[in-house]
Amino acid sequence: MTVGTGASSAAGRPAPWADRTGRGLMAFDALATLVAFADGVLRMGDVPDDRLLTEAWRTFAYLVFTGLWAILATAPRRQPGLWELVLLHKIVFTAFAFTMIGDVPEAQTTGLIDLGLVVTTALAYVLCRGWYAWRTTAPEPASDGRPARSER
Template sequence: MTVAASVNGVMVMIGASDDRIYVEAWRTSAYLVFAGLFVVVALAPRSRPGVWELIIAQKTSLIAFSVVMSDVPEARLAGWVDFVLLIIVVSGYVLCRGWYSWKSNVAVTVSAYMADSAT
């Protein structure tokens, strides 16, 4: 979904006025960053602490903002898209036990520290 949004973002950038081009470029690059984050959590759901939570926090804040800006049609549509993404991400977080990433990395870090201290 984010890859399709980035393709659409490029199309929007092509027709954007000079005063909107930077914002549209920023938005389009953010789609690619999120595509990358989704790949990270899909391939290694417990390898990077904080990635799941960062995605969840960002989607939640955008949903809240879309509710505040509900009189703007684009905000309503984007809010629904982000809501669906939030449901998918939270489901993945629960099913993959994404919170374990905090435990495994702490254990690895402490083990590595202990091994270095012993030498």
């Protein structure tokens, strides 16, 4: 008799708890970004005309990231390149925000928020084994120790 350690051994599949946790992090990021979108819509009413286009672009980008994190939450191993693209954007933007500290009043807050998104997305990438999206036969999480249908 083999005693499980909580990690799935079948075809490198993520353990169910890890998969759920990673998907939960992505769902949290999606919901948090949806809240940022709602806040952006409210702020657009107070933006001067010369900044309205930029603020609208920023606000509508929240919807795009909400969708990206929702896709990753629902299908973390079926979107080749999506994890990496989201991480690339968030890492580069976080670094840029931290270089602006002192010059732009909102840079520190924005940088810290995006740093949190980098951490949660990177953690979910590892927990869900997001790199498996690049494989043509990405495994699904183990359910209860039984082999997945594709392995029967």
